[in-house]
Amino acid sequence: MTLLDTRRSSETLASVSSGNALELRGVTKMFGALAAIEDITLSVRPGERRAVLGSNGAGKTTLFNCITGDFLPTSGTIRLFGEDVSNFPAYERIRRGLRRTYQISLLFGGLTVSDNVYLACRGVSRGRFSLLRPRRGDPLLTRTAELIEAVHMTASGDTLVSELSYGQQRQLEIALALAGAPRFILFDEPAAGLSPTERAELVAILTGLPSHIGFIIIEHDMDVALRVAESVTMMHNGRIFKEGTPEEIENDPEVQELYLGDGHG
Amino acid sequence: MALVERSTPYQSSWAERIPTAWWIAGLVALIMPAFVNDFILFQVFGWTFVLGMIALSLMFLAGYGGMVSLIQMSVAALGGYMVAIFGTSGVAAISMDLPWWLYIPIAVIVAAAFGTLVGALAVRTEGIYTIMITLAIASAFFYFTRQNYGIFNGYSGFNLVVPPHLFGVDWRQPMPFYYLTLGCAVLSYLAVVYVSRSPFGLALQGVRDNPRRMAALGFNVTAHRIAAYTFASVIAAFGGILLVWQNAQISPGTAGIPAVIDILVIAVVGGVRRPIGPFIGALIYTVLRTFSPDILTGFGLSGERFKLLIGLGFLAVVFFSPDGVLGLWERWRARKGRGRDPLTGEAK
Numbered sequence: 001m002t003l004l005d006t007r008r009s010s011e012t013l014a015s016v017s018s019g020n021a022l023e024l025r026g027v028t029k030m031f032g033a034l035a036a037i038e039d040i041t042l043s044v045r046p047g048e049r050r051a052v053l054g055s056n057g058a059g060k061t062t063l064f065n066c067i068t069g070d071f072l073p074t075s076g077t078i079r080l081f082g083e084d085v086s087n088f089p090a091y092e093r094i095r096r097g098l099r100r101t102y103q104i105s106l107l108f109g110g111l112t113v114s115d116n117v118y119l120a121c122r123g124v125s126r127g128r129f130s131l132l133r134p135r136r137g138d139p140l141l142t143r144t145a146e147l148i149e150a151v152h153m154t155a156s157g158d159t160l161v162s163e164l165s166y167g168q169q170r171q172l173e174i175a176l177a178l179a180g181a182p183r184f185i186l187f188d189e190p191a192a193g194l195s196p197t198e199r200a201e202l203v204a205i206l207t208g209l210p211s212h213i214g215f216i217i218i219e220h221d222m223d224v225a226l227r228v229a230e231s232v233t234m235m236h237n238g239r240i241f242k243e244g245t246p247e248e249i250e251n252d253p254e255v256q257e258l259y260l261g262d263g264h265g
Numbered sequence: 266m267a268l269v270e271r272s273t274p275y276q277s278s279w280a281e282r283i284p285t286a287w288w289i290a291g292l293v294a295l296i297m298p299a300f301v302n303d304f305i306l307f308q309v310f311g312w313t314f315v316l317g318m319i320a321l322s323l324m325f326l327a328g329y330g331g332m333v334s335l336i337q338m339s340v341a342a343l344g345g346y347m348v349a350i351f352g353t354s355g356v357a358a359i360s361m362d363l364p365w366w367l368y369i370p371i372a373v374i375v376a377a378a379f380g381t382l383v384g385a386l387a388v389r390t391e392g393i394y395t396i397m398i399t400l401a402i403a404s405a406f407f408y409f410t411r412q413n414y415g416i417f418n419g420y421s422g423f424n425l426v427v428p429p430h431l432f433g434v435d436w437r438q439p440m441p442f443y444y445l446t447l448g449c450a451v452l453s454y455l456a457v458v459y460v461s462r463s464p465f466g467l468a469l470q471g472v473r474d475n476p477r478r479m480a481a482l483g484f485n486v487t488a489h490r491i492a493a494y495t496f497a498s499v500i501a502a503f504g505g506i507l508l509v510w511q512n513a514q515i516s517p518g519t520a521g522i523p524a525v526i527d528i529l530v531i532a533v534v535g536g537v538r539r540p541i542g543p544f545i546g547a548l549i550y551t552v553l554r555t556f557s558p559d560i561l562t563g564f565g566l567s568g569e570r571f572k573l574l575i576g577l578g579f580l581a582v583v584f585f586s587p588d589g590v591l592g593l594w595e596r597w598r599a600r601k602g603r604g605r606d607p608l609t610g611e612a613k
């Protein structure tokens with residue numbers, strides 16, 4: 001079983017292999033007078049795995065919201081695989097291979113696990129408006145089952161999402177982000193609230209992703225963040241504070257004072 | 266409502282999955298003409314099925330899409346008008362006398378296009394604003410048809426609009442009309458049930474529950490909402506075609522504000538959570554409208570007051586059971602079930 005539809009993604013990847021997967025230039029988001037993020041300039045190579053750290057309210061989730069188009073930035077440009085997507089609605093960005101998970105699970109509680117994953121697969125394929133029910137053996141149903149297996153939820157396929165445990169809902173969030181042919185994924189604190197076993201599973205899923213898939217992970221747990229990421233961006237008060245390798249960040253005295261010192265580590 | 270089912274469906278045939286109560290209801294509906302008179306067939310059941318279909322189109326939008334549209338009666342009426350204009354009526358100066366296989370598709374397409382257009386305007390609004398914008402367009406439609414004589418023949422509208430004599434049957438006779446409307450109602454009910462579990466229907470329910478997440482999964486939320494209006498308008502259009510045949514005439518009052526509100530009342534009284542609700546609401550409405558004037562005059566009250574009864578009923582339903590009569594019934598069943606099997610809630 002392949003975790004992901006690698007054929008399609010490597011094809012599309014080849015056509016844009018020059019340049020960055022993600023490139024932000026001077027991105028600012030104002031909420032009234034508050035700048036949730038300010039003048040963020042950031043680039044991530046294809047296949048790169050980046051951790052974003054920062055204390056509560058640093059603007060990490062807001063950064064994700066701007067990248068996915070959940071809301072438009074006040075100013076600045078966002079390029080996805082070389083294409084300027086600054087004014088694209090969220091669904092157009094998703095169809096170009098961007099995916100995300102939400103810090104607070106945003107799932108369809110009234111639908112089953114299978115239906116949730118099926119919707120995710122359908123959203124990035126043709127036939128979103130199809131009036132015909134899928135038949136047995138439909139490739140999308142097969143993909144749905146594979147994804148559910150990939151996050152170890154096969155036994156819960158027919159369960160209503162509202163009846164899932166917290167940990168299972170977090171896992172389902174991941175499954176939704178892996179649907180279709182993702183090229184770049186934003187994980188917003190996927191490990192928050194998980195048990196040690198669930199954390200280990202999560203790390204296994206993240207490190208097991210095909211190497212052409214890059215991601216940014218927001219994570220307070222340094223153990224998880226530093227195990228899956230090859231580079232780190234520190235945010236503070238809506239701005240980028242430091243960038244570097246995990247070692248550089250970990251050993252940086254300013255970072256230690258600001259972040260690791262105040263009880264988050 | 267799982268689209269992706271695993272455990273049961275492939276082993277059991279579809280027929281086995283239909284509850285017994287539905288088989289009985291179907292059988293009763295089929296042999297109904299043997300028991301009741303023409304008046305009941307035509308005036309009670311004919312109206313129930315026709316109004317039920319129009320209310321069903323509202324149920325689809327409200328129940329699956331979370332959009333309360335008051336334009337459905339106008340869409341239906343436009344379908345009816347198109348039948349009168351492109352088909353045959355007593356107003357020979359306007360009607361074009363096209364054959365039925367032309368004017369029916371034209372009517373459905375024009376009405377669906379209108380419904381889609383209104384949908385495109387309405388889907389950017391939420392809740393009460395959707396209700397207001399669709400109500401505003403519905404009243405504009407009413408005044409437009411009343412003032413426009415070139416196309417809609419103004420105040421008097423069109424008379425003598427009857428169904429085609431297909432297969433040598435006069436479809437406006439009570440029994441044929443009963444079966445015609447029954448057939449259309451069943452088909453539109455099945456269409457809604459089927460579509461609600463299709464990828465489109467599932468996505469629509471996703472849009473209703475969590476539009477932001479749907480966008481983050483690659484769905485164009487606005488397009489899905491507009492498409493829901495198109496689908497609902499096709500059902501409303503067929504309802505409107507049957508409506509004009511039932512009345513044998515159509516005029517601005519067909520889609521006046523009282524009629525627009527009646528559709529809302531029917532859908533809410535029946536319940537908008539399931540597609541059978543609008544038909545239950547339509548039956549209650551039609552029975553009240555047909556018989557309460559007699560009962561009221563029996564008590565020495567004006568027969569006109571049946572609207573008061575319906576209004577009180579509406580109030581009671583909204584007050585005691587926001588999900589309609591169907592919701593009341595389901596809750597009663599659930600309470601009864603508690604005494605039976607505490608684990609599964611099933612009756613033994």
Ligand SMILES: Nc1ncnc2c1ncn2[C@@H]1O[C@H](COP(=O)(O)OP(=O)(O)OP(=O)(O)O)[C@@H](O)[C@H]1O
Binds near residue numbers: 054059061062
């Ligand atoms: N929709 C919004 N409206 C108004 N203010 C907002 C909104 N979203 C975020 N903010 C504000 O922007 C700032 C950054 O919030 P954000 O959620 O991005 O932080 P975060 O780094 O993700 O924090 P956490 O670690 O708690 O998740 C906060 O001060 C927050 O109150």
Ligand SMILES: [Mg+2]
Binds near residue numbers: 103
């Ligand atoms: Mg956050």
